[in-house]
Amino acid sequence: MGLLDGKKLLITGVLMDSSIAFHVARIAQEQGAQVVLTSFGRQLRLTETIAKRLPVPAPVVELDVTSQEDLAALAGRVGGHVDALDGVVHSIGFAPQSVLGGNFLSGQWADVATALEVSAYSLKALAVAAQPLMGRGSAVVGLTFDARYAWPVYDWMGVAKAxxxxTSRYLARDLGPEGIRVNLVSAGPVRTTAAKSIPGFEVMEGGWPERAPLGWDSHDPEPTARAVAALLSDWFPATTGEVVHVDGGFHAMGF
Incomplete structure (x- = not known):
């Protein structure tokens, strides 16, 4: 019996087979879940191709989290593949290059607003759009990068993660009465396509394996994906509003 037997999950952010979300989808299927993916625009065909590399090819529905039309249509589009949702994975983040890589002070509001909308507000937008398909015992799980600190080169994306x-805590408050849990996984640096687009990303990951008590492999998304799968399961029935660190213990160490 798998950890996610019978679960029906909506997973965003599958772009490449190196994506954390891809490995969440893979593990979820291996643990008995039925998976639906989202993508949009030029990425849609790429996601459809990558979806075929999963143990069970997964359907892909169109969703741009900044499009009110797509958000309004999401429940209907997902409903074409599953009759309900037991879990939603938010693996969405974007900031223009102009507000990364040491450009904190020069960042302009229009670009900062884009980072905040896509990377933070979208969690609320996605949860509300999927809410009609979710019932008691459902879970929303997102991915973050420890926002307690000002990281080198992360700049306004760090603010967006904060x-x-x-946002996850307020969602936990407001969706809790409906029996919907909302949690985040704070991963150490993982060399996904998104991470590689951050100017100077190697500065952020530098020294991490040496300073994390358990060590850290930035090329291995598996530990993070397993944590997401666990939070989607029934094994955390009373946990919500939490940020679970999967970083080799780096977050607990002094500098």
Missing amino acids: ALEA
Whole structure:
């Protein structure tokens, strides 16, 4: 019997087979879940191709989290493949290059607003859009990068992650009475396509394996994906508003 037997999950953010979300989808299927993916625009065909590399090819529905039309249509589109949702994975983040890589002070509001909308507000937007398909015992799980600190080169994406973490707590408050849990996984640096687009990403990951008590492999998304799968399961029935660190213990160490 798998950890996610019979679960029906909506997973965003599958772009390449190196994506954390891809490995969440793979593990979820291996643990008995039925998976639906989302993508949009030029990435849609790429996601459809990558979806065929899963143990069970997964359907892909169109969703741009900044499009009110897509958000309004999400429940209907997902409903074409599953009759309900037991879990939603938020693996969405974007910031223009102009607000990364040491450009904190020069960042302009229009670009900062894009980072905040796509990377933080989208958690609320996605949860509300999927809410009609979710019932008691459902879970929303997102991915963050420890927002307690000002990281080198992360700049306004770090601010967006802080907003994401706050958003998850308010969602936990407001969706809790309906029996819907909302949690985040704070992963150490993982060399996904998104991470590689951050100017100077190697500065962020530098020294991590040496300073994390358990060590850390930035090329291995498996530990993070397993944590997401666990939070989607029934094994955390009373946990919500939490940020679970999967970083080799780095977050607990002094500098």
